[in-house]
Amino acid sequence: MPKSRAIQPKKIFKGLFIAFVLIWSLGPIYWSINSSLMQPVDLLAQPPHAVPPAPTLAHYTGLLGLENAADNATGQSIWPQFRSATINSIVTAVAATLATIVLAALGGYAFARLHFPGRNIVFGLVVATLAVPGYTVIIPLYREMIALKLVDTYLGLTLIYVSAFLPLALWMMRSFFSGLPVVLEEAAAIDGAGRMRILFRIVLPLALPGLIAAGIITFLSVWQQFGIPLVFSPTAATKPLTVMIPELASRHDINYGLLNAAGILAIIPPFIVVFFLNRFLVQGLTAGTGK
Amino acid sequence: MTMSMTKPDRISAARRIAALRLPGRDARLGLLLIAPIVLVMGALVLLPLVLTAWDSLYRIDPMRAGTPFIGAANYINLASDPEVRAAAANTMWIVLLAVILETVGGVAFALLLQSMGPVRKWLLAAIILPWAMPSVVNSLIWSWMFNPSYGVLNAILHGLGLIPAGYVWSNDRTAALLIITIVHVWKMLPLTAVIMLAALQTIPMHLYEAAKIDGAGPIRTFFSITLPMTMGALAIAMTQSTVSAFNLFDEAWILGGASLDTRTLLIQVYMSAFQNLHMSYGMALSILVLIASLAVSLIYVARRRGETQGE
Numbered sequence: 001m002p003k004s005r006a007i008q009p010k011k012i013f014k015g016l017f018i019a020f021v022l023i024w025s026l027g028p029i030y031w032s033i034n035s036s037l038m039q040p041v042d043l044l045a046q047p048p049h050a051v052p053p054a055p056t057l058a059h060y061t062g063l064l065g066l067e068n069a070a071d072n073a074t075g076q077s078i079w080p081q082f083r084s085a086t087i088n089s090i091v092t093a094v095a096a097t098l099a100t101i102v103l104a105a106l107g108g109y110a111f112a113r114l115h116f117p118g119r120n121i122v123f124g125l126v127v128a129t130l131a132v133p134g135y136t137v138i139i140p141l142y143r144e145m146i147a148l149k150l151v152d153t154y155l156g157l158t159l160i161y162v163s164a165f166l167p168l169a170l171w172m173m174r175s176f177f178s179g180l181p182v183v184l185e186e187a188a189a190i191d192g193a194g195r196m197r198i199l200f201r202i203v204l205p206l207a208l209p210g211l212i213a214a215g216i217i218t219f220l221s222v223w224q225q226f227g228i229p230l231v232f233s234p235t236a237a238t239k240p241l242t243v244m245i246p247e248l249a250s251r252h253d254i255n256y257g258l259l260n261a262a263g264i265l266a267i268i269p270p271f272i273v274v275f276f277l278n279r280f281l282v283q284g285l286t287a288g289t290g291k
Numbered sequence: 292m293t294m295s296m297t298k299p300d301r302i303s304a305a306r307r308i309a310a311l312r313l314p315g316r317d318a319r320l321g322l323l324l325i326a327p328i329v330l331v332m333g334a335l336v337l338l339p340l341v342l343t344a345w346d347s348l349y350r351i352d353p354m355r356a357g358t359p360f361i362g363a364a365n366y367i368n369l370a371s372d373p374e375v376r377a378a379a380a381n382t383m384w385i386v387l388l389a390v391i392l393e394t395v396g397g398v399a400f401a402l403l404l405q406s407m408g409p410v411r412k413w414l415l416a417a418i419i420l421p422w423a424m425p426s427v428v429n430s431l432i433w434s435w436m437f438n439p440s441y442g443v444l445n446a447i448l449h450g451l452g453l454i455p456a457g458y459v460w461s462n463d464r465t466a467a468l469l470i471i472t473i474v475h476v477w478k479m480l481p482l483t484a485v486i487m488l489a490a491l492q493t494i495p496m497h498l499y500e501a502a503k504i505d506g507a508g509p510i511r512t513f514f515s516i517t518l519p520m521t522m523g524a525l526a527i528a529m530t531q532s533t534v535s536a537f538n539l540f541d542e543a544w545i546l547g548g549a550s551l552d553t554r555t556l557l558i559q560v561y562m563s564a565f566q567n568l569h570m571s572y573g574m575a576l577s578i579l580v581l582i583a584s585l586a587v588s589l590i591y592v593a594r595r596r597g598e599t600q601g602e
Contacts, residue, residue, distance in 0.1 A: 031436055032435070048442075115317050116318040129336050131588035133581065136584075140338075
């Protein structure tokens with residue numbers, strides 16, 4: 001009988017721990033998918049079904065307007081609402097991410113390489129706002145936005161998101177630029193390249209991983225915003241998914257299948273980022289934490 | 292290419308490098324590049340911040356005429372407001388529980404990831420996923436699982452004899468706060484795990500080998516090598532756990548709404564300003580929340596600044 005085949009208790013413990021981690025992390029998501037594929041009547045079963053006994057895509061086709069599925073409470077199709085909320089989420093997240101990345105790349109380079117009066121004070125002030133919770137300034141910001149007529153507009157929301165997430169992106173980009181060897185830039189200067197040419201032709205391509213990391217952190221942060229649009233997006237004109245989906249639950253007759261399906265559709269972008277841009281995401285999350 | 296430079300070439304090259312450091316040109320370009328940042332941050336963060344502090348000394352209430360200067364009255368009233376006290380107590384409980392769970396769980400998850408082979412990448416992706424999801428969606432998923440009549444977790448816990456049938460979590464303050472904290476921890480624990488994993492990877496292997504030779508067991512190794520070597524990252528992870536739990540809004544709003552049992556300080560700010568329209572009263576409270584939050588982050592900022600000083 002071959003020895004060393006015996007299962008060690010240490011391995012069993014580790015296996016159990018891995019199982020726990022997977023159930024803890026993915027279990028709720030599985031359950032939401034499971035519920036989103038069930039007929040309304042199956043959702044009320046006791047005990048609950050671990051897999052849909054009669055799977056249906058009705059909730060998804062209803063949300064996406066492929067079928068005339070109606071909101072239980074109002075009897076109207078849910079598609080127009082869901083479509084505008086999805087568009088609003090995508091527009092604000094993309095616009096805020098692009099604006100943040102452009103400002104962070106240009107500013108990060110200036111803070112890392114150029115010498116100008118007040119450089120350290122300005123950078124310190126901007127980064128210090130990382131410690132200011134967004135809600136602290138929300139009341140005067142609201143009055144400011146009303147005065148500028150920017151409440152419930154894409155521009156207003158985008159500006160607020162940029163001001164909220166620029167400090168971290170700027171911090172990350174400055175760290176990336178500072179880490180690049182100056183020699184390359186000097187060599188380009190010898191060849192007669194100006195500052196902006198050096199920035200766009202040499203520095204930015206090298207800092208691309210940092211730029212992507214800052215971009216996806218910003219995108220995910222905007223995508224999940226709830227408090228800001230709750231105040232600044234009162235109507236369907238700019239209301240994002242995060243505000244629209246809970247409204248489905250505040251009706252007296254909640255359709256949990258529909259609610260879960262909407263939630264699952266809303267997590268598709270984060271899901272893509274986590275599984276396909278994982279490397280950049282981890283880099284972004286650990287940036288500046290003293291790794 | 293620099294090899295074949297003639298003498299005048301070399302001189303002009305030196306001039307060009309010098310031009311890279313010309314203070315005047317750099318200054319103008321630098322100011323130009325940061326101008327939009329100064330504008331956005333000044334108008335949308337710093338100005339509102341100053342206004343918040345300033346206006347909190349006045350009575351600004353759209354329902355009442357005039358905006359008289361009332362000094363510290365808002366702050367004095369806050370101290371004796373039972374709603375504020377309840378919200379502060381709720382926030383404290385959430386912070387305490389969340390920081391403990393996120394730190395212990397995050398370190399355990401990081402140690403597990405560190406010990407994994409090639410599948411680490413996939414396990415890490417699974418662990419991060421909840422962090423990347425909107426907290427609103429997380430809250431709705433968990434509240435469905437804890438649904439009194441049809442929730443899967445209620446069914447399991449009832450099956451184990453831990454709760455009665457049809458148990459309504461929101462009816463009990465402790466239970467309701469516990470659920471909100473769990474949903475928050477589910478989202479934030481991955482960040483602690485990622486920060487700690489990055490720190491674990493910087494520990495040189497030879498330290499562990501030396502410990503093994505000296506006959507140290509896993510627990511001894513953890514406390515005399517792993518923990519001291521990752522202290523800085525642990526402090527950062529705990530600070531961000533504290534600040535994010537302190538500023539909890541989404542989960543408590545979705546799961547408990549305006550209920551005083553689960554109302555957090557930020558929900559209290561939102562209620563005073565946007566539901567009851569006591570604008571400056573809400574501002575005074577948000578200034579207090581800011582000060583408390585800043586006090587906690589001070590360690591964090593001080594550390595980060597210390598790291599960048601060397602550049």
